[in-house]
Amino acid sequence: MTGIQAASGVADLGGAEGWGVAPLLDPAEPVFKEEWEGRAFALSLLSMRISGTNLDAFRHAMNRLDSEHYFDDGYYGRWLYGAENLLMDSDIIAPGAVEARAANMTGGHVDEPPAPEPHKPEYAPTAGGSIRVIEAPQRFQVGQQVRAKVMQAPGHTRLQKYTQGHVGVVAIVEPAQILPDTHAHFIAENAQWVYTVSFDSKELFGPAAERFTLNTDLYEDYMEEAS
Amino acid sequence: MSTDVSADRIPIKLRAEALEQLLVERGLVDPNVMDSFIKTYEKDVGPLNGAKVVAKAWTDPEFKARLLENGTTAVAELGFKGPQGEHIVVVENTDTVHNVVVCTLCSCYPWPLLGLPPTWYKDPAYRARVVKEPRTVLAEMGLTLPESTEVTVWDSSSEVRFFVLPQRPAASEGMSEEELVAIVSRDAMVGVAIVGA
Numbered sequence: 193m194t195g196i197q198a199a200s201g202v203a204d205l206g207g208a209e210g211w212g213v214a215p216l217l218d219p220a221e222p223v224f225k226e227e228w229e230g231r232a233f234a235l236s237l238l239s240m241r242i243s244g245t246n247l248d249a250f251r252h253a254m255n256r257l258d259s260e261h262y263f264d265d266g267y268y269g270r271w272l273y274g275a276e277n278l279l280m281d282s283d284i285i286a287p288g289a290v291e292a293r294a295a296n297m298t299g300g301h302v303d304e305p306p307a308p309e310p311h312k313p314e315y316a317p318t319a320g321g322s323i324r325v326i327e328a329p330q331r332f333q334v335g336q337q338v339r340a341k342v343m344q345a346p347g348h349t350r351l352q353k354y355t356q357g358h359v360g361v362v363a364i365v366e367p368a369q370i371l372p373d374t375h376a377h378f379i380a381e382n383a384q385w386v387y388t389v390s391f392d393s394k395e396l397f398g399p400a401a402e403r404f405t406l407n408t409d410l411y412e413d414y415m416e417e418a419s
Numbered sequence: 420m421s422t423d424v425s426a427d428r429i430p431i432k433l434r435a436e437a438l439e440q441l442l443v444e445r446g447l448v449d450p451n452v453m454d455s456f457i458k459t460y461e462k463d464v465g466p467l468n469g470a471k472v473v474a475k476a477w478t479d480p481e482f483k484a485r486l487l488e489n490g491t492t493a494v495a496e497l498g499f500k501g502p503q504g505e506h507i508v509v510v511e512n513t514d515t516v517h518n519v520v521v522c523t524l525c526s527c528y529p530w531p532l533l534g535l536p537p538t539w540y541k542d543p544a545y546r547a548r549v550v551k552e553p554r555t556v557l558a559e560m561g562l563t564l565p566e567s568t569e570v571t572v573w574d575s576s577s578e579v580r581f582f583v584l585p586q587r588p589a590a591s592e593g594m595s596e597e598e599l600v601a602i603v604s605r606d607a608m609v610g611v612a613i614v615g616a
Contacts, residue, residue, distance in 0.1 A: 203524055206523030206524070206547065207550060211542075211543045214542075214548060214549075215545055217537075217560060217611065218537065218538065221538060223460055223534060224457070224461065230457040230461070231453065234452070234454075235435065235448065238442075238447075242447045251525055266541070267536075267538075268431075269431050272431065272434060272438065275438070279438075279442075284447070285441060289441060290434060290441065291429060291437075293440060322505060322577075350524060352524060352574070352576065354550065386579070402552050403570075404569075404570035405570070405572070406550055407571055407573045407574070408573070409577035411577065
């Protein structure tokens with residue numbers, strides 16, 4: 193296993209400019225538009241298992257992609273590249289193995305790198321899923337003003353840039369959950385309370401913003417009192 | 420150790436086939452298991468589940484109360500649970516409030532109720548813009564809301580999954596629960612459309 197790898201930032205899209213008009217609805221669209229999308233979907237779910245990793249690590253494996261790999265082959269494209277990252281992290285497949293096999297499948301004659309000795313992360317979940325029962329009391333209560341911290345650590349997080357530094361109000365206390373920031377790197381589950389926090393649009397985007405409320409979930413480590 | 424994918428671009432379809440072949444020949448992946456995953460989300464787990472929840476909520480006030488109180492246990496009464504449905508929060512659209520759901524960081528979505536997300540939900544423009552200018556984005560997608568309507572956008576950042584209970588159209592009065600199931604669209608259960616009768 194390698195140490196903590198930096199996210200590229202490419203996945204953190206909230207509030208980003210330059211993406212053009214909103215997509216059109218297509219109620220008749222098939223679940224998988226092309227056959228390979230279904231194969232990539234299933235391979236990705238299985239890759240989490242065989243690499244001995246978890247959903248947060250998988251999300252981070254996608255967040256490490258550069259913009260080209262993240263966007264150009266769509267949703268299941270980034271799943272497939274993310275799955276390959278997990279499999280290389282755990283030494284299930286060697287770097288270059290997929291490329292070599294693809295070359296040989298299309299008439300090439302190249303040496304394929306041998307399968308490495310697997311090194312899965314030393315980690316075992318304490319239970320299934322992400323929700324945990326914890327004894328710690330809630331630090332924040334419904335109706336309380338809170339600030340989303342400014343956090344720029346290089347590893348995984350679910351704290352979006354567009355909420356950072358802004359003040360909102362706790363709307364719902366959600367079940368305690370394991371912290372993606374540490375779970376993605378197999379450091380600790382760090383289960384903690386999660387809160388749905390309501391932000392006023394003008395707090396987030398300034399006085400000219402459309403009038404609406406933005407609700408999002410913050411893990412307790414992402415929050416501080418605002419008074 | 421390299422953890423970035425190679426810069427040499429291979430067609431993605433070929434790439435998926437190559438990876439599958441590598442894993443299958445070492446016994447790490449069973450193609451039959453892959454087929455069953457694919458079939459599950461193509462055939463069994465899709466927006467029909469959510470439509471059943473909505474139709475029941477429209478016709479059974481006690482179920483609706485339980486659904487809004489604890490979405491997870493209420494939808495489990497109908498047998499709906501599983502991956503990406505660990506904790507479900509149901510939000511109700513009314514004459515004055517319109518809710519719409521997004522996941523700006525990836526594309527989190529309530530799989531047990533709606534299946535896998537549609538293309539528009541995964542589109543970078545939707546992910547980027549609906550948290551910043553939801554009224555404009557909804558109008559571009561065909562839903563123009565009155566200025567007086569309160570808009571709430573739910574950005575799914577934890578393992579909580581949000582599900583919109585759309586408004587029942589007035590013209591659906593007298594329809595049976597089964598008939599109602601047929602008129603509930605996937606897009607209304609995410610909040611980018613309304614249900615027409």
